[in-house]
Amino acid sequence: MEHASHGPDPVRRHALRALLAAAGAGALPARLRAAIPAPAPACPGPWREWQAFVARHVEQDGRVVDFANPDLRSTSESQSYGLFFALVDNDQLLFERILAWTRRHLSGGRADLNLPAWLWGRAGDGSWRVLDPNTAADGELWIAYALLEAGRLWNRPGFTAAGRQVLALMRKAEVVDLPGFGTMLLPGNRGFAHGDSWTLNPCYLPLFAFRRFALADPKGPWAKLAERSVALLRQAAPNGFAPDWIRWNGRAFVTDPDKGPMGSYDAIRTYLWAGITHPADPLRKPLLEALSGPLRMLRAQGAFAEKVDVRNGVGIGTPPPGFAAALLPYLAAHGQGTLVRAQATLVPASGAAADSLPYYDRCLVLFGKGWVDRRYRIAADGRLQPAWSTPCSAKR
Template sequence: MRHGWRHIAVCAALLMAVLSSAAARADCSPWPAWEAFKSGYISGDGRVIDPMHADQRTVSEGQAYAMMFALIADDRASFDRLLAWTTNNLSRGDLAENLPAWLWGRREDGQAWGVLDPNAATDADVWLAYALLEAGRLWAEPKYERLADALIANIAKHEVIDLPGLGPTLVPAPHGFVFKDYARLNPSYLALQPLRRIGGHTGDPLWNAVTWSSRRVLLEGASRGVAGDWIEWRPREGFVPDTKTQGLGSYDAIRVYLWIGMLDAQDPDRGELLARYAPVAGLFSADGRPPTYIDIASGRTRGLASGGFSASFLPFFTAQGNFGAVAQQSLHLAVQTASDATFYYDQVLRLWGGGWSAGRYRFAADGGLVPAWSGCATR
């Protein structure tokens, strides 16, 4: 065992040297992972395609994330194609007026293509607004900022609900999640970085209240230190495990650890959030693999997760200073690259976690995006 830990420590030291070197080189170099994602998942007209589903679907989340990656890569041409496709196909031609539909693809008749569910997805809308806001700032393009302002106003109007006992809260969608006695919430939709940036940009106290309720969901909704995919807010009981999904944490919840790990060191909630979720590391397999499913009430686990989960934990363990765990996740990530190649969501998680770990971008204390290319002498 002693030799095993010595090996991990050596791997960790080598890993940190590699990451530091990668970060130093990343400023102006192309981002190979982004180029691979573009060629594998994005059509020529800017549609992100999930090939794992028979309907060859596109989700608004994928469009928003891809726009973030394009901005991180300083790839304005791709950003504009993604934005145009989203506007024309998910927002009925006007993103300033219409929140994007969350699901588009091949209809059941197998012939026609179009919107399959017109409901919006709040996390996609927030990240889309954030991508536009930061594109306006970083590329000095006012039209992006104007569009962001319109989208932010629509989010506030349709996706922020004043929940009894919790206050103004981001609900998962305009329809279907708020009931007479309770609301279903998704903790992974509540990344603090874009909320802080939107609040600072607008100066609207509403967004400070939304950030505060999001903080409560993240802290109080994980009493055992494990994030759930969904959670229920009941004013008389507080946060309780979600009945519909049986209190599991999995493919949604993984993003909670990802967003927390990427908080700036000066973020006022970073320390408390890292401490709250520290127990999740004790649920990994003997060789350090994260589980696919966790029962948030009992802590029971099932399955070994894909490489994207390991990528998502890289920022989390780095922020905790647990470099042995960083080394383990990096090794798992490298081993599983080929087997996960067709899994759209896994590749998205790899871009988020791997890009941050390689120094491609970071988030400032005010939530602003700091891409590596912004520090280049020439572009």
């Protein structure tokens, strides 16, 4: 594949760089220095972390398995993440296998009519089946996102149509208007509305996904959800730490009485999603400002915590390696290169430590380290930019 050339040709670029090296940057006129383009970032090589994940967690039929529980479960989340990572890795065959399993087992073979059940695995009687038919908006959201972007990047209109269908089902089952607050996405279609209050999950609300959905479904609620998702975090995280769960009582966000005030294994993704949001998104700055807690904690203590009481910002416990990986884009977004490097040392790259990581930590590594390694970016309008869709693709 050839790419249009802009600016000096390669021979001239080489000569200019040699001249700059010989003379020193300050010895050349500004016009000449401006003609020397910055070196492009290195294209990533084979994605070893993803290859290890597939070998451990993805079965031949496309089921993505979380071995941490006795039921050897698969979830709409695990399937959705598998779709996204397969797309980032440009693996259409694996994408199709994961999608087929999801449709057959979680949507009852009718993905056009049914949102996926969130939990499938081995029941107490030894049978393999749906264990909880309730839905989970985060899994559906990532399935819709992966389908829309697979349709666009691979020129597969059927995937695009399927992504829009998932959005239509979500609109009908899970998008509500909260009195006194506005448009919001419930975590699932049952169990989160309590008459005069509603339980919500901030990590189910990635800003960039709503930007992408607004392109695909401009008459839908997605642009409003983008704005409301940031408004939620600005109100629900007064100390800069996202809660795992929060409740809206019609007047304010309060601690959910069933879930408690902690931010931990769910909330860590809130910082991750904020970090990979494009700098040109006008809501990124207020989003990062609302989530200032981890940065303050790392500056003050040099370490993050496994659990944080969001009411006072007090943390306890040593977090798993996946937390460090999830914080990499967040810290990069804050311009904290030293902290990025420090957290990166906590993420095992290979060997027994990397091999022993459980499903969830591996997912956080794939998202966080994958972004740092430039395997993908998210555009300001929410579109995915995998490395293979850039000039890096010409070098493969």
